[in-house]
Amino acid sequence: MTTAPAAAATAPAGTAPGEGDLRVAVLGVGMMGADHVRRLATRVVGARPVVVADAYAATAHRVAAAHDGVRVAQDPLAAIADPEVDAVVVATPGSTHEELVLACLERGLPVLCEKPLTTEPDSSLRLVHAERATGRRLVQVGFMRRFDEEYAALRALVAGGELGAPLMLHCAHRNAAVPAHFDSEMVVLDSLVHEVDATRFLLGEEVTAITVLHPTSRRDAPAGLSDPTFALLETAGGRLVDVELSVSTGVGYEVRTELVAEGGTAMIGLDRGPLVATSTGRRGRAIPPTFVERFAQAYDTEVQVWADAARAGTTDGPTTWDGYAAAAVCAAGVASLRGGGVRVEVELDEEAR
Numbered sequence: 001m002t003t004a005p006a007a008a009a010t011a012p013a014g015t016a017p018g019e020g021d022l023r024v025a026v027l028g029v030g031m032m033g034a035d036h037v038r039r040l041a042t043r044v045v046g047a048r049p050v051v052v053a054d055a056y057a058a059t060a061h062r063v064a065a066a067h068d069g070v071r072v073a074q075d076p077l078a079a080i081a082d083p084e085v086d087a088v089v090v091a092t093p094g095s096t097h098e099e100l101v102l103a104c105l106e107r108g109l110p111v112l113c114e115k116p117l118t119t120e121p122d123s124s125l126r127l128v129h130a131e132r133a134t135g136r137r138l139v140q141v142g143f144m145r146r147f148d149e150e151y152a153a154l155r156a157l158v159a160g161g162e163l164g165a166p167l168m169l170h171c172a173h174r175n176a177a178v179p180a181h182f183d184s185e186m187v188v189l190d191s192l193v194h195e196v197d198a199t200r201f202l203l204g205e206e207v208t209a210i211t212v213l214h215p216t217s218r219r220d221a222p223a224g225l226s227d228p229t230f231a232l233l234e235t236a237g238g239r240l241v242d243v244e245l246s247v248s249t250g251v252g253y254e255v256r257t258e259l260v261a262e263g264g265t266a267m268i269g270l271d272r273g274p275l276v277a278t279s280t281g282r283r284g285r286a287i288p289p290t291f292v293e294r295f296a297q298a299y300d301t302e303v304q305v306w307a308d309a310a311r312a313g314t315t316d317g318p319t320t321w322d323g324y325a326a327a328a329v330c331a332a333g334v335a336s337l338r339g340g341g342v343r344v345e346v347e348l349d350e351e352a353r
């Protein structure tokens, strides 16, 4: 199991390009990729974006034009082969990750691959082996919650023993909306995958079985989507984790985790920011609209940790094994869903650990 990453130095706003900066290619500059380009250009110290690539050339040109010194590569493989690129951020959809990460490994480039590492365990396992064959750690998987201050604090509480032995986690994961192509299996592969990694991170043990169920769907759920989804994870130590995933609430972005332990409970993810009271009768804290706002600090720290390690010739953070283990749980989750909510045991190739 990966240990907690060292806290990174907080980057000052607006970092000027410098000699010795890590020159980064960002592949896929949709929502996350464009956000990572902005972060590399303005907040991460010692790294800067130099090349972007996207299946839609117009998207790549629009993102490149917003930042000085960023070129557009013809395609992602050309960006990876570019001699002026030292490291790569992969932010294309999960189905494309295996080919792109393999190309980075072949060139010996450090890579920050957005979650999920891949969308099936077999392809993730191939990346575990391919990275190992290089003799180095080169891949950090984008499970950014590990870098969120609240998740780190909850993990420290568990590790410090103040709450006694953990018994259960209650998790809520709510999106106001998801893209039109999202179906019920993507909720498992793209959204639940974060809760799987958070479980492994917080409890320090593997998930061994999963059950995924659908209660009555909200009537206004998008076509192809039964919403909400309920998942029950069982861990190697006999702990239970329940997860409610709602991805079309229309409200905002809410991610909560409550730990139940022998000696007490602890909850993270309550609404943040100032408590506002207005003459119009509103009183309360704001709910962030999306993950971009809720996890802004986590993404910044994640990319800074990655860049610092890459410049030092190492890699930190979630590993290909973490990506593989999460993919194996999610594949079992999809099997559970297809089987109408049956309990499915998770198969892990322990020899590859």
Ligand SMILES: NC(=O)C1=CN([C@@H]2O[C@H](COP(=O)(O)OP(=O)(O)OC[C@H]3O[C@@H](n4cnc5c(N)ncnc54)[C@H](O)[C@@H]3O)[C@@H](O)[C@H]2O)C=CC1
Pocket (backbone or CB within 6 Å): 027, 028, 029, 030, 031, 032, 033, 053, 054, 055, 056, 059, 076, 091, 092, 093, 094, 096, 114, 115, 116, 142, 143, 144, 190, 291, 295
């Ligand atoms: N860590 C987190 O909280 C989040 C992670 N993600 C992950 O980031 C990745 C991207 O997600 P989004 O930005 O939301 O998707 P998006 O659809 O907004 O952006 C993806 C971009 O990749 C481009 N693309 C697709 N296939 C390509 C290919 N073969 N070569 C080059 N470009 C290609 C698309 O044209 C698009 O511009 C996914 O792996 C997703 O799971 C997404 C949202 C949040």
Ligand SMILES: O=C1[C@@H](O)[C@H](O)[C@@H](O)[C@H](O)[C@H]1O
Pocket (backbone or CB within 6 Å): 175, 178, 190, 191, 194, 247, 291
């Ligand atoms: O990774 C993410 C998205 O892809 C996913 O669609 C959302 O449900 C998650 O909350 C977000 O963090």
